[in-house]
Amino acid sequence: MPGIPTAAVSRLVTYLRILEELERAQTLTTSSGALAGRAQVSAFQVRKDLAYFGRFGTRGMGYTVSVLKRELTRVLGLNRSWNVVIVGMGRLGQAVAHYPGASEYQFGYVGLFDVKTELIGKHVDVPAQREQVSGLGQAPPPRQLRIEHIRDLADFAQQQRGCQQAIDMGFLAVPPEHAQSAAQSLVEAGIKGILNFAPTLIQPRSKEGGPLQEISDEWRDVMVENVDFLVGMKRLAFYMLNPQLKDQDPEERT
Numbered sequence: 550m551p552g553i554p555t556a557a558v559s560r561l562v563t564y565l566r567i568l569e570e571l572e573r574a575q576t577l578t579t580s581s582g583a584l585a586g587r588a589q590v591s592a593f594q595v596r597k598d599l600a601y602f603g604r605f606g607t608r609g610m611g612y613t614v615s616v617l618k619r620e621l622t623r624v625l626g627l628n629r630s631w632n633v634v635i636v637g638m639g640r641l642g643q644a645v646a647h648y649p650g651a652s653e654y655q656f657g658y659v660g661l662f663d664v665k666t667e668l669i670g671k672h673v674d675v676p677a678q679r680e681q682v683s684g685l686g687q688a689p690p691p692r693q694l695r696i697e698h699i700r701d702l703a704d705f706a707q708q709q710r711g712c713q714q715a716i717d718m719g720f721l722a723v724p725p726e727h728a729q730s731a732a733q734s735l736v737e738a739g740i741k742g743i744l745n746f747a748p749t750l751i752q753p754r755s756k757e758g759g760p761l762q763e764i765s766d767e768w769r770d771v772m773v774e775n776v777d778f779l780v781g782m783k784r785l786a787f788y789m790l791n792p793q794l795k796d797q798d799p800e801e802r803t
């Protein structure tokens with residue numbers, strides 16, 4: 550598959566959300582025009598984004614909502630479960646742990662880590678993982694997880710692998726000055742996906758003695774996604790002051 554623009558993948562998430570709303574409203578079919586209207590992009594853009602992954606509709610007939618929803622769920626990898634640990638159980642870590650939305654997409658918290666003595670051993674309610682992606686069933690009651698010390702992460706990850714429950718992702722919710730070392734702990738524990746909430750860039754470690762761009766083995770294939778709501782606020786401020794500069798990306802024009 551050729552490289553796919555990040556913006557296209559973000560839009561797929563938006564289309565999936567729209568399809569879920571359509572399904573809740575018991576709408577059976579939709580079209581690229583209708584999806585485009587709700588997603589505020591062009592119909593051409595919707596067709597182009599979907600075409601990266603295959604053919605989902607019938608020309609002139611549009612899309613069956615349930616089929617397109619199922620296909621986008623599959624394309625986005627949301628039809629399988631993802632085991633997640635949260636590193637940093639301060640204000641943000643606790644809020645993320647409690648938020649039930651992630652479990653609707655099979656993101657299940659399996660471990661919570663921190664360094665603060667007063668937090669270690671504390672139990673935190675996390676949402677139970679849903680068996681089905683449909684999100685229509687009754688939410689199961691929450692589970693409790695114990696906050697562990699970050700130095701126990703590698704052993705914990707190994708135990709998880711031993712029972713076929715390998716950790717897929719780590720959510721990094723530590724202060725920026727600790728983000729790099731916490732990311733290193735995740736990577737040394739064999740975790741390949743990092744969702745970094747700290748306002749700092751995580752740098753892959755280079756091979757010892759090698760050139761800077763030569764990534765060390767444990768960092769190979771590690772994916773880092775940065776999440777920062779302040780980026781959205783700054784962009785909003787810019788466009789509020791410069792509304793005439795708000796335009797679609799060139800690739801979004803029909």
Ligand SMILES: NC(=O)c1ccc[n+]([C@@H]2O[C@H](COP(=O)([O-])OP(=O)(O)OC[C@H]3O[C@@H](n4cnc5c(N)ncnc54)[C@H](O)[C@@H]3O)[C@@H](O)[C@H]2O)c1
Pocket residue numbers: 636637638639640641642662663664665668699721722723724725727730731745746747748776777778779
């Ligand atoms: N992306 C966003 O939109 C967004 C929003 C809010 C906060 N943040 C960022 O998220 C991070 C956390 O914010 P907060 O308000 O929860 O901070 P906080 O101080 O309440 O919590 C941080 C926690 O990380 C722990 N910690 C420090 N070093 C650690 C390590 N090496 N391993 C494990 N745990 C460690 C601390 O003991 C503390 O409990 C900050 O970097 C903040 O800037 C991002």
